Amino acid sequence: MTAAYLDQFGPPEVLGLREVAAPPMGHAHDVLVRVHATSVNFGDTLVRNFAAVTPRAFHMPWLFWFIGKLTFGFTRPRVHILGSEFAGTVEAVGTEVTRFRSGDAVFGYCGPRMGAYAEYLCVRDDAIVARKPDRLTWEEAAGCPYGALMALGVLRKAGVQRGEHVLVVGASGGIGPWIVQLATRQFGATVTGVCGTARLPFVRAVGAAEVIDYTKEDVAARGEAYDVIIDVLGKSDVARWRPLLMPRGRLVYVSFKLRQIVWMLRTAFSHGPRVICALVNERQTDLESIATWLEIGTLQPHVDRTFLLEGVADAHRHAERGTNTGAVIISVAPFAAR
């Protein structure tokens, strides 16, 4: 099969097409998927250049960085085919698989195992895979799982209630717009979104009642209080956000370091504002709920731009500019058809 292959860490140009063996179906619970579309998300660009990521630059605790190095490689890549989101057709199933049949349209998330920048991907039937919503194109479906799963996990850990006011700091990237959509449409909250100038209209369009440009205004200086503050990149300390929280408010970090974990422990049993470091454990049932919400239109997919597999380096370059409003998609099927 043809795959975008990572032979060395570095800039987008290190990604090149290569003919490799298709993943073998060695297990009775294996599901072989013919990939039609995949995406470029935060994890793909991070892993592509992982040798350059220092513990300080990494947005999570040192131990996570070290586990990342063991998984993805210290000086040379251990994972050669990137791509954690996919949409495609089930090509074959193992003897014990009952959830899927050959020909089913599916979409899913394979996390750090990756492998979706290729014509075929093999996953287990208990992996994060669900039937693709009929309403969505392959490209639209491939851009949903990562952001929507993370957002749902974060909102659940935050315990967001109907009528609450949520501040989302980092509302325009891979996870933020899904937090805005789910918080407003599924959890019944009102959202204020924080992002840079270029993507303010996008964040408003996905459902934020109000948007704040962090390059022009200090959110903390507004003097408004929120039930929940979600800090996606964890760039600000607890001391900055705490005065903005309601008495029973929650400050939720999607990216965090040891100092924020210490705050979480300090506030765990407090009757006042709490700090939560939200480590999301993706669930198959969550992707099924997300598929339903996408099908009935509660959630909307957003594709910024689609590239072909041979344009994978351009796709990474585009994503790294950080100006995309929605998912950056890689279409695999047209290549397979040629």
Ligand SMILES: NC(=O)c1ccc[n+]([C@@H]2O[C@H](COP(=O)([O-])OP(=O)(O)OC[C@H]3O[C@@H](n4cnc5c(N)ncnc54)[C@H](OP(=O)(O)O)[C@@H]3O)[C@@H](O)[C@H]2O)c1
């Ligand atoms: N906890 C978990 O289980 C988990 C799981 C997956 C990922 N993560 C973490 O999530 C992060 C990636 O999230 P993502 O994919 O949404 O990232 P992303 O696509 O890079 O988006 C980053 C967002 O932060 C905003 N931003 C940048 N600088 C800012 C500043 N100084 N103040 C306020 N906002 C700022 C950006 O706004 P503009 O671009 O508009 O300027 C954008 O909205 C990573 O740190 C990763 O480690 C955590």
